[in-house]
Amino acid sequence: MSLVDSMSMAKPNLQARERILAKLHGRELLNCFQCMKCTSGCTALKLLELKPHEIEKLVNLSLVDELVSSDIIWTCATCLKCVQRCPQMASPYHVIMVLRNLAVEREAKVPEAFMKAVSLVLESGLAETTQKITTRTMQVCERESLKLPKIGSPRESFQAVFLKALEEK
């Protein structure tokens, strides 16, 4: 079933649409005239059926709730081609990011790895943990054996301030 099918019984959520527009920092979602340049160049179209112009249209029609709980907003590869090529400065990428933020806020289904990355940043400042690398000749290397400098951790106050930043809606 395509994304548009699942909207057939949907009710518009005007308030959510207003919130999305407010979070776009002046980008003109309303100007989208469905030229589909975004979709024709979309990295995630072929494999994951992401059609950015549909997302633009649905948000413009205030059909936001289904979108927010849909898997489709998590298929964007963030290659930014749609931002570059949109003739109307409507920028599907930025709309998708706002929809993802809303999904997190509403506790909808969010790929676990994103939440894990945030908790790692809280713990260590970095979104990833250091890996040991096995070379082509099967030697195991890490930062220390490669004589790379130690990673500096953030000062103690960072965690509390970052938590505050995460509370911002």
Add this chain to the structure above:
Amino acid sequence: MKLAVFWGCRILTSQYAYEMSIREVLPKLGVELIDLREALCCGDPVKSVNEFAANYLGARVLALVNLTGLCDVLVPCNRCHFVISEAKHLLETDEKTRAKVEDLLKEENLKYNPNVRIWHTIDLLHDRVGLDRIKKSVSKPLKGLRLAVHYGCQILRYSSLGRVDDAENPRKLDELIKTIGAETLDYAERLDCCGSALMYGHVDSALSLASSKLKAIQALNVDGLIISCPDCGYMFDAKQKDGASVIGAKLSLPVLYYTQLLGLTVGIAHDKLGLYLNQSPIDQFLTKVPV
């Protein structure tokens, strides 16, 4: 020339060859790098969860640069380069966000400096070090190599943000490669994405994107693929075998960072450039490089 350097997560935690080659090669070209005192995430994965918090992290990076007293920062990762650039742009255009971010920074006695300039490896080498200086430093120019180039997405797009090179027809990395003696070629998939951002939720699709591009490049009979982003390095080099099995292709394409290639031509030893860390089969490639 002295710059602060912000490595981001992926370089510090797994793409060691990029870090090693940058640390080795830039000083040979008169660039001194000063590490930030704290390592930090640029905000990239956080953007999907909470955009404000991501912009706060981007601004915090610039505030950490401010602590070094320097006005230029090298950000060798494409994703970090984009996220920090966008945070900077937002702070400059949206007073409300800026006030909120500055309040948070103040709690840690940090100060955002709008004058910090953000550089990537490619524009630092091309625009600031310059092709002439690079050419003069090369003692062992490459000969007879045909290479494919992958710029990555986020240093090229979107132009209104001010990016490293032209969005649809980038040339700087091509010119940097020609300067050290190799030939580059145009190919249809040149601007295609490596797919790394999809590793968060759609691993098979991500690997399929990366390996489809590798397969297309391999069919061009090039000697190798040159990259300059740790995420692209992760997908094309570290994950090349995994990608090959997803699309059922036989892939054996040498993938190197530009800074590794440049290091070879200015006479830096293989182990100092982390060449044994590349996971793609580069041994045969290395035999074609003058010693």
